[in-house]
Each structure stands twice: as C-alpha cells, then as structure tokens.
Amino acid sequence: MQRICVVKRRSIGGIALLGFIIGLIIGGTVEVFxxxxxxxxxxxxxxxxxxxxxx
Structure with a gap:
C-alpha cells in the first residue's frame, strides 16, 4: 500500500511541474507581446x- 501512495505523489508532482513549465512558456509569450x-x-x-x- 505504501508504494502505491508514493507513486501517486510522484505523478502529481510531475503534473504540477509540467503545468508550471507550460505557464512559464505562455507567460513569457504574453510578456513579449x-x-x-x-x-x-x-x-x-x-x-x-x-x-x-x-x-
């Protein structure tokens, strides 16, 4: 059971990091515009x- 929780936490962290990177790209584009x-x-x-x- 503990391994399942660790895997879920890692995937959530990866999704949050991906959202952060996408936000940086979109924010940078809006800033340049x-x-x-x-x-x-x-x-x-x-x-x-x-x-x-x-x-």
Whole structure:
C-alpha cells in the first residue's frame, strides 16, 4: 500500500511541474507581446509629438 501512495505523489508532482513549465512558456509569450505593444505605442507617441511641433 505504501508504494502505491508514493507513486501517486510522484505523478502529481510531475503534473504540477509540467503545468508550471507550460505557464512559464505562455507567460513569457504574453510578456513579449505586451512589451511589443508598449514599444509600438511609445514610437507612435514620439511620432505624434514631432508632427505637432512641425505645424
């Protein structure tokens, strides 16, 4: 009976680790996407400032 409990605990730990790794990958992808949006907004703001001063 004790061996069954140990095996179940190991499999649950493996699933938790897999979920953690998948979360890191998805979180990293979302972070890069958000960073690209911020950079694009920053460049757009700079472009708007330069056109306002020329007029």
């Amino acid at each position: 958000a960073m690209c949006l911020c950079r694009a907004a920053s460049k757009a703001d700079k472009g708007m400032d330069s056109t306002d001063s020329e007029e």
